[in-house]
Amino acid sequence: MEYHVSLPIPLEDIKKLRVNDVLYVTGSVFTARDSAHVKMRGMKPKDLPFDPSAMALYHCGPLMKKENGRWIAVSAGPTTSSRMEEFEDILLDRFDIHLIIGKGGMGERTGKALKKTGSVYAAFPGGAGVLAAEKITGVSQVFWLEELGMPEAVWILEVKEFGPLVVAMDSLGQSLYRHL
Amino acid sequence: MDTKNIEEGLLRLILKAETEIPSDVIAAMKRAYLVEGGAAKMQLEAMLANAELAKKKRCPMCQDTGILTFFVQVGTDYPAIGILKEVIEHAVARATLEIPLRPNTVDPMTSKNHGDNLGSYMPHILWDFEPGESVHIVVLPKGSGSENMSALGMLSPSAGLEGVKQFVIETVKKAGGRPCPPIVVGIGVGGSADLAMNLGKRALLRPVGTRHPERLIATLEEQLLDLINKTGIGPMGLGGKVTALDVHVEVAHRHPASLPVGVVIQCWADRRAHMIVHKDGSWEVK
Numbered sequence: 139m140e141y142h143v144s145l146p147i148p149l150e151d152i153k154k155l156r157v158n159d160v161l162y163v164t165g166s167v168f169t170a171r172d173s174a175h176v177k178m179r180g181m182k183p184k185d186l187p188f189d190p191s192a193m194a195l196y197h198c199g200p201l202m203k204k205e206n207g208r209w210i211a212v213s214a215g216p217t218t219s220s221r222m223e224e225f226e227d228i229l230l231d232r233f234d235i236h237l238i239i240g241k242g243g244m245g246e247r248t249g250k251a252l253k254k255t256g257s258v259y260a261a262f263p264g265g266a267g268v269l270a271a272e273k274i275t276g277v278s279q280v281f282w283l284e285e286l287g288m289p290e291a292v293w294i295l296e297v298k299e300f301g302p303l304v305v306a307m308d309s310l311g312q313s314l315y316r317h318l
Numbered sequence: 319m320d321t322k323n324i325e326e327g328l329l330r331l332i333l334k335a336e337t338e339i340p341s342d343v344i345a346a347m348k349r350a351y352l353v354e355g356g357a358a359k360m361q362l363e364a365m366l367a368n369a370e371l372a373k374k375k376r377c378p379m380c381q382d383t384g385i386l387t388f389f390v391q392v393g394t395d396y397p398a399i400g401i402l403k404e405v406i407e408h409a410v411a412r413a414t415l416e417i418p419l420r421p422n423t424v425d426p427m428t429s430k431n432h433g434d435n436l437g438s439y440m441p442h443i444l445w446d447f448e449p450g451e452s453v454h455i456v457v458l459p460k461g462s463g464s465e466n467m468s469a470l471g472m473l474s475p476s477a478g479l480e481g482v483k484q485f486v487i488e489t490v491k492k493a494g495g496r497p498c499p500p501i502v503v504g505i506g507v508g509g510s511a512d513l514a515m516n517l518g519k520r521a522l523l524r525p526v527g528t529r530h531p532e533r534l535i536a537t538l539e540e541q542l543l544d545l546i547n548k549t550g551i552g553p554m555g556l557g558g559k560v561t562a563l564d565v566h567v568e569v570a571h572r573h574p575a576s577l578p579v580g581v582v583i584q585c586w587a588d589r590r591a592h593m594i595v596h597k598d599g600s601w602e603v604k
Binding site: 243 | 357361364367371377380382418422430498
């Protein structure tokens with residue numbers, strides 16, 4: 139099935155998604171990779187300067203440029219999700235995140251957390267950075283840029299029809315990576 | 319010597335590598351698109367569309383613009399050998415701002431990102447010398463998604479070529495969808511630990527679809543490509559027939575007691591570009 143949906147996706151709709159479904163999402167996503175995950179693991183929801191529950195978590199370290207005082211995404215495809223495996227069950231549970239976008243898949247620990255929290259993992263084609271940037275309509279905020287640098291900072295991106303995303307791990311515990 | 323002119327050439331070289339996928343890779347991706355179906359086909363379709371868009375917009379095709387490795391073959395009669403390192407470094411810093419490239423080099427002790435893609439041993443420059451008056455420079459930008467999956471095996475010589483194949487397949491299976499398959503695999507067999515890895519990386523410079531001139535090595539490449547594609551990992555690890563676009567093997571003679579195998583995995587965006595600097599400072603980027 140192919141779905142065109144707004145973020146955040148209602149929980150009952152997320153639970154209906156199955157592996158091999160194709161998604162195009164519109165709304166806000168926040169980027170987080172290794173360093174942001176380390177920081178978030180040590181924080182409570184009330185301490186965070188942004189609200190992850192209203193957005194999708196995007197494993198991405200974008201290439202950005204500043205033009206006339208505004209940030210623009212030049213190339214912004216996904217980064218390898220498996221590096222975040224040791225953090226993701228904690229983050230899903232604590233920050234009420236229900237859609238992860240990344241590439242390459244995640245392990246059993248995250249698979250169990252997806253099932254427990256009723257969440258899904260969807261894959262964007264790796265290396266398709268310009269295609270991803272084309273779907274980013276705005277950069278609303280950036281956090282921890284000075285401290286972590288461009289790739290590791292948390293960028294809040296507004297996306298329109300962001301996809302194709304293949305649901306690769308669903309809330310039933312099915313994974314397209316498992317047969318490997 | 320007009321260093322500014324050579325610097326402009328290097329900027330063009332880096333821009334080409336980051337924004338234009340070599341035609342041999344595109345051709346292999348198109349062949350893969352024809353044989354795949356379902357989610358795998360959709361990945362390949364998006365990758366090919368992205369390659370076209372990146373070229374048209376002159377934007378880096380992947381946000382991970384990589385660590386830049388320069389393979390520099392210097393003609394010993396080239397008159398300005400002494401300036402090359404500095405010009406390359408300066409071009410990388412400019413490319414970071416002007417193309418732009420993602421600032422990727424961080425201090426390994428403090429994790430501080432200085433924002434210019436320079437640093438200790440960065441960019442990585444590998445020098446070779448041979449008789450002649452010109453300089454050949456190949457740049458290979460390589461992202462961490464694929465580089466993290468590379469591996470060195472110090473096999474027992476008794477493991478033989480079967481052991482080499484087994485190690486390569488294990489490495490590819492362990493990598494799964496993480497290095498952005500369909501991958502290109504560069505393999506160095508023999509030499510020492512560092513030489514095997516170096517040869518594995520150099521093997522990536524050969525165009526996709528070309529075989530090693532030595533028959534035994536060419537056969538090993540074909541066998542490995544077949545075995546890798548039988549793993550079923552497929553584009554982005556979502557399952558499929560094409561896990562690798564090609565396998566390239568380079569060899570070095572080895573110590574009788576060592577059998578080093580360097581496996582360097584490259585993502586589908588097998589980015590590289592070639593430049594010639596002539597004696598008079600004029601240049602061409604191919």
